[in-house]
Amino acid sequence: MQEKGSISxxxxxxxxxxxxxxxxDHEIFLRELVSNAVDATQKLKRLASMGEFNGELGDxxxxxxxxEADQTITIADRGLGMTGEEIxxxxxxxxxxxxxxxxxxxxxxxxxxEIIGHFGLGFYSAxxxxxxxxxxxxxxxxxxxxxxxxCDGSTEFELxxxxxxxxxxxxxLHIAEDSKEFLEKSRIQTILxxxxxxxxxxxxxxxxxxNQTVPAWTKSPSELKDEDYISFYKDLYPFxxxxxxxxxxxxxxxxxxxxxxxxxxxKNDFEVQRNKIQLYSRQVFITDEVxxxxxxxxxxxxxxxxxxxxxxxxxxxFLQADxxxxxxxSYITKKVADKLSDLHKQDEAAFADKWNDIGLFVKxxxxxxEKFYDKAKDFCLYKNTDNKYYTLDAYxxxxxxxxxxxxxNLIALYTTDLNxxxxxxxxxxxxxxxxxxxxxPIDSHFIQMLESKVEKFTLKRVDADTADKLIEKDTKTExxxxxxxxxxxxxxxxxxxxxxxxxxxxxxxxxQELPVNIxxxxxxxxxxxxxxxxxxxxxxxxxxPEMLSVTVNSNHPLIGKILNAGDENVKKELxxxxxxxxxxxxxxxxxxxxTNFIQRSVELSVK
Numbered sequence: 001m002q003e004k005g006s007i008s009x010x011x012x013x014x015x016x017x018x019x020x021x022x023x024x025d026h027e028i029f030l031r032e033l034v035s036n037a038v039d040a041t042q043k044l045k046r047l048a049s050m051g052e053f054n055g056e057l058g059d060x061x062x063x064x065x066x067x068e069a070d071q072t073i074t075i076a077d078r079g080l081g082m083t084g085e086e087i088x089x090x091x092x093x094x095x096x097x098x099x100x101x102x103x104x105x106x107x108x109x110x111x112x113x114e115i116i117g118h119f120g121l122g123f124y125s126a127x128x129x130x131x132x133x134x135x136x137x138x139x140x141x142x143x144x145x146x147x148x149x150x151c152d153g154s155t156e157f158e159l160x161x162x163x164x165x166x167x168x169x170x171x172x173l174h175i176a177e178d179s180k181e182f183l184e185k186s187r188i189q190t191i192l193x194x195x196x197x198x199x200x201x202x203x204x205x206x207x208x209x210x211n212q213t214v215p216a217w218t219k220s221p222s223e224l225k226d227e228d229y230i231s232f233y234k235d236l237y238p239f240x241x242x243x244x245x246x247x248x249x250x251x252x253x254x255x256x257x258x259x260x261x262x263x264x265x266x267k268n269d270f271e272v273q274r275n276k277i278q279l280y281s282r283q284v285f286i287t288d289e290v291x292x293x294x295x296x297x298x299x300x301x302x303x304x305x306x307x308x309x310x311x312x313x314x315x316x317x318f319l320q321a322d323x324x325x326x327x328x329x330s331y332i333t334k335k336v337a338d339k340l341s342d343l344h345k346q347d348e349a350a351f352a353d354k355w356n357d358i359g360l361f362v363k364x365x366x367x368x369x370e371k372f373y374d375k376a377k378d379f380c381l382y383k384n385t386d387n388k389y390y391t392l393d394a395y396x397x398x399x400x401x402x403x404x405x406x407x408x409n410l411i412a413l414y415t416t417d418l419n420x421x422x423x424x425x426x427x428x429x430x431x432x433x434x435x436x437x438x439x440x441p442i443d444s445h446f447i448q449m450l451e452s453k454v455e456k457f458t459l460k461r462v463d464a465d466t467a468d469k470l471i472e473k474d475t476k477t478e479x480x481x482x483x484x485x486x487x488x489x490x491x492x493x494x495x496x497x498x499x500x501x502x503x504x505x506x507x508x509x510x511x512q513e514l515p516v517n518i519x520x521x522x523x524x525x526x527x528x529x530x531x532x533x534x535x536x537x538x539x540x541x542x543x544x545p546e547m548l549s550v551t552v553n554s555n556h557p558l559i560g561k562i563l564n565a566g567d568e569n570v571k572k573e574l575x576x577x578x579x580x581x582x583x584x585x586x587x588x589x590x591x592x593x594x595t596n597f598i599q600r601s602v603e604l605s606v607k
Contacts, residue, residue, distance in 0.1 A: 058078065283306060414459055425462055481563070486506045
């Protein structure tokens with residue numbers, strides 16, 4: 001038998017386009033050819049299970065090999081094989097998918113999920129790296145004749161009889177000069193482990209089986225123990241700490257989806273975590289760019305999603321938008337929220353122990369996804385400076401008596417830095433106020449979101465005002481100074497500070513408070529925080545003064561001492577010292593000002 005012919009395509013120009021531009025990355029050729037070999041093997045197993053193939057299956061390993069002398073790569077399977085007519089039908093007619101026809105023919109006789117191929121184009125990726133490609137095949141059908149198909153990358157092919165002892169197909173690639181990298185064992189091994197690590201048929205290369213044919217996500221959760229989930233996680237991310245917990249996904253309506261999503265320890269840094277979810281289609285690795293099917297906040301998770309229903313373009317390399325993608329997005333969001341809700345209900349203390357690792361993730365989700373917010377608002381936790389955790393409802397109840405202002409609004413105080421703001425935290429605690437901890441950059445957005453959704457609830461940073469004014473009450477502390485003395489003290493401080501952008505006011509406070517307090521209005525500081533987080537549209541903020549308020553405690557003993565000092569220079573020196581102490585408490589004293597403060601402190605101590 002010998003035959004020559006032309007590959008059936010509608011235009012002479014389509015073949016070089018497929019050859020050169022169908023796939024963005026040339027290494028994909030190996031994924032496609034191995035996937036085709038898996039298809040052929042799975043089809044034969046299906047036929048055997050239905051009694052339509054009665055021969056011995058035998059060893060069904062797919063073998064990938066390199067011949068450096070001949071400069072070839074061979075992908076050999078012991079699957080269905082093809083007759084000459086089938087090669088002409090499936091190989092020579094581009095985009096006629098054998099897998100599609102097979103599934104259609106046997107759709108009523110079993111599960112079609114294990115058939116990978118869809119497009120009929122994957123084989124042609126071989127020409128991206130080859131000068132010519134041979135197919136040597138022997139069909140499983142009785143009395144079949146082995147055939148050899150040979151093509152040099154043009155639209156011309158040769159089909160002839162050949163000798164082949166075993167059923168199956170060998171695809172032999174004669175590697176082109178510009179693709180010699182693929183003749184290196186390490187390169188092929190890397191590609192196989194990337195794309196074929198979890199294929200359902202054993203893949204052998206260099207004497208070693210490189211894949212797990214039944215990965216954890218394909219099993220039922222009842223078959224798996226905690227150590228199995230952790231072991232699989234270590235396979236995916238060898239140098240990571242153990243995950244906190246995981247979700248096993250398994251749905252067959254209205255789409256097919258399996259997978260395992262892990263909650264890693266985020267270490268308060270969500271930028272480095274992205275692109276850790278791997279997308280598979282029938283156990284073939286597709287991509288780790290899953291932003292189109294996974295909500296952005298869930299990109300902080302790790303693990304595997306496998307779905308034959310996720311629409312890919314013809315090269316199986318990129319996602320295409322359609323209705324199923326939106327459904328999958330919503331399903332995964334719901335599953336994650338339900339898992340977190342269950343964990344919180346089952347053991348609130350254990351959930352609180354994990355909060356430092358998952359809090360960032362939950363807050364990010366609440367900010368960016370309305371449906372997630374609706375569920376998460378009941379299990380999101382708020383930590384205070386005493387390391388106690390509350391849900392929002394529990395916290396509102398906790399502060400109801402003492403932190404309600406004169407208009408009936410609940411005022412929650414918070415700190416962004418326990419050390420730098422300790423002076424202000426202690427002032428608040430002296431008034432029996434509770435202080436929450438919001439110390440991550442994302443918290444500025446979270447606070448804005450929270451206030452927009454919770455009625456009569458406001459958050460103020462603990463240094464946004466003096467302790468007496470943080471929560472406006474009807475009560476008022478009386479000043480020990482007369483109006484005339486207050487004016488005199490104000491003039492001394494304005495002269496000592498000598499900064500027109502620092503407005504000085506006097507306020508009657510407890511003598512236990514600092515003689516001088518420096519605060520920045522909540523709205524102004526928030527604008528600056530949002531700008532630092534990339535809030536956009538706030539470039540004008542960089543040119544504005546800091547708008548710091550200087551509040552002198554008229555009831556502090558030092559203020560009386562300043563007022564009664566006879567020498568004007570002594571008055572200014574003491575006022576400057578009190579002001580610098582306030583700057584120091586805010587971490588705002590540095591450079592020459594700090595040096596001068598230290599020197600002045602030494603001199604005052606001697607006096």
